[in-house]
Amino acid sequence: MKHFLRMLIQVCLYFYCKFLWRCLKFVMRKLTGRCELQRICYNTKPGASRTMKIETSLRASKSKLLQTSVSVHPDAIEKTIEDIMELKNINPDINPQLGISLQACLLQIVGYRNLIADVEKLRREPYDSENPQHEEMLLKLWTFLKPNTPLESRISKQWCEIGFQGDDPKTDFRGMGLLGLYNLQYFAERDATAAQQVLSDSLHPKCSKFSKTEWEKKRMDKAIGYSFAIVGINITDLAYNLLVSGALKTHFYNIAPEAPTLCHFQQTFCYLMHEFHKFWIEEDPMDIMEFNRVREKFRKRIIKQLQNPDMALCPHFAASEGLINM
């Protein structure tokens, strides 16, 4: 009974707030002579805070045109903006900047949706050892990570050296499919020095902290680090979940001037690998069995960071120069 009452109150409160909000919007519109989209564009600086407000406003709109505008095809965006301007009685000659700002926002919003679809498609494609492209990519991953050590055969215990579980990596991609391989390969290729450093640290992260005798006394020779490739696949899962849940919107809306692409996603993965590695060393876990605890703590930290609308996960990739004057 109590529960039911509480729910009823919540429902009433929801409609009341919605009603109040509509009234407020109406009053503001009359007072300022601008619609909500205009007010957002004039009062909020470009980037995640603006795009996210525009997105909420569009989704909550009564107008069908505005509601569906967040899921139009990228090529139809220009036309959609014109329609919106017309619907809202905004003269594009008096407000030339508005159309451009709205278009940038919409490109980001639509781009994020499409990025989810692209990433999902890769994730759903299982690793297939009959497919020469997949095989080539896997072998490349080895060469990028171990440029000075040739792989003796396709099925080899050597795979464990870069952190796969057994002698054939194909079973390790599992639920992340090709996405895991794409990410690892991107990291190993584009950020080669860092990737090799993380790999070598992952084998012995605590080694440097101890003298040799102490090291041997504590018998920390086995499994003190983590498995690089497996962790990469787990971090891919983390990045994927952040993307799908919408938590990465802050980051992408801040760094990508237009539509975020797979490349942006992979850069985010590289950043997460770096950060996770640092975090692991700071946390100083006893052994690998604490992995899921550390990973969960790391996830919470990233999510908290992403709640700040000014947050970009990898500032050195910031491509927002083009946005500044919009």
Place this chain on the structure above:
Amino acid sequence: MGLLSILRKLKSAPDQEVRILLLGLDNAGKTTLLKQLASEDISHITPTQGFNIKSVQSQGFKLNVWDIGGQRKIRPYWRNYFENTDVLIYVIDSADRKRFEETGQELAELLEEEKLSCVPVLIFANKQDLLTAAPASEIAEGLNLHTIRDRVWQIQSCSALTGEGIQDGMNWVCKNVNAKKK
């Protein structure tokens, strides 16, 4: 407030807690099985670093299931989880014939562990949805299961992917929870 009092009553009769250890080689399907038991989504599984744990209510028991990674590097840590285990579930990839010997060895070593002595063991012959999967009877023979004399055991064919056979296995677990001879 009839409903509330019933709920309170249910709450006051705590279930017997059961500690279940889920072991097996890497890629055997332990995490998929765990998620299937907890009725969670199984399409995003990643290789287990460390362990996962979930609690599942079943037939008046609270099953605390520990899923430990099966990678060779992690196997030395298995022993840290032996204590107070009520039932051991050992998962085998029935289609991975190349590693039957390896999985048999690991199982044999587990059965010799003092801390696991007399603990009932359920062997899941997993991945029966694959055409190349060996039938449970063949695996039982290959692993010489009939020589196990010091405990109750059972082999159950299943597919963690489709969920087939899992309930049968868990019914056996619930029936034999208290079969541990001290």
